[in-house]
Amino acid sequence: MLEVQGLCKTWGDPGSESSTQALRDFEVSVGEGEFVTVIGPSGCGKSTFLEIVAGLEPATSGTVTLNGVAVNGPHPDIGVVFQQDATFPWLTAQQNVEFGLEFSGVPKRERPARARAVLEMVGLADFAGHRPAELSGGMRQRVNIARVLASVPKVVLMDEPFGALDEQTRLLLSDEVLRLWRESGATFVLITHSLNEAALLSDRIVVMSSRPGCVKEIVQNPLPRPRSVNQFATEEFTAVTHHLWELLQDEAVEKSHVVA
Numbered sequence: 001m002l003e004v005q006g007l008c009k010t011w012g013d014p015g016s017e018s019s020t021q022a023l024r025d026f027e028v029s030v031g032e033g034e035f036v037t038v039i040g041p042s043g044c045g046k047s048t049f050l051e052i053v054a055g056l057e058p059a060t061s062g063t064v065t066l067n068g069v070a071v072n073g074p075h076p077d078i079g080v081v082f083q084q085d086a087t088f089p090w091l092t093a094q095q096n097v098e099f100g101l102e103f104s105g106v107p108k109r110e111r112p113a114r115a116r117a118v119l120e121m122v123g124l125a126d127f128a129g130h131r132p133a134e135l136s137g138g139m140r141q142r143v144n145i146a147r148v149l150a151s152v153p154k155v156v157l158m159d160e161p162f163g164a165l166d167e168q169t170r171l172l173l174s175d176e177v178l179r180l181w182r183e184s185g186a187t188f189v190l191i192t193h194s195l196n197e198a199a200l201l202s203d204r205i206v207v208m209s210s211r212p213g214c215v216k217e218i219v220q221n222p223l224p225r226p227r228s229v230n231q232f233a234t235e236e237f238t239a240v241t242h243h244l245w246e247l248l249q250d251e252a253v254e255k256s257h258v259v260a
Contacts, residue, residue: 002030007062024212037190037198040208079148083160087132094128100147118150138169158190195241
């Protein structure tokens with residue numbers, strides 16, 4: 001469904017001393033309804049990859065296609081949830097979601113019902129009339145997720161969506177995202193630093209090399225579904241996170257040798 005081939009990104013003029021290559025020959029294919037997570041060392045180009053797939057940043061070379069059609073800019077079938085709080089403080093939760101629907105071109109008469117339905121889906125039906133200042137950080141991120149899901153995208157891109165939240169809230173929202181993924185039927189691509197989140201949520205985990213980022217290994221997650229945070233202490237879960245850590249540790253060691 002989503003094909004990324006030969007993706008390269010260089011910041012600055014390619015070939016100049018001041019240029020920085022963020023991505024090099026990055027390739028991955030994501031199937032319809034799949035949940036894929038991308039992890040890697042800090043600065044390896046994870047967010048750059050996501051911005052290119054979202055059509056928010058042009059690639060230096062390579063292609064991104066959705067169902068065979070090139071993605072060269074923001075796409076109506078691709079929704080993005082960022083780490084930063086993107087709610088509008090002067091709008092209620094309901095109005096924030098409706099704004100996303102307006103931006104997507106949904107007729108005005110349809111917006112209230114669709115916004116209410118998706119707020120109920122993320123557990124915020126009772127807070128539809130509250131403004132962001134009256135909501136917790138986790139609840140505001142649910143509003144952001146609701147705004148994306150309301151447009152019924154085929155692909156949901158999530159860039160460290162829980163990064164600014166406390167650990168307890170992250171765990172609760174991870175379980176919530178699993179439920180939303182199952183119910184929506186959308187394809188999810190998640191960027192995270194959390195090995196627990198990667199093991200809990202993913203069908204496959206793309207491990208990136210240090211900069212310039214490319215695919216080091218794609219790990220097929222052996223953990224059976226359904227999953228929940230209650231599995232964190234099991235031997236099977238620990239084996240997956242340990243393997244991911246070994247891959248990342250190798251990259252960290254190689255990077256430190258280059259720096260030295």
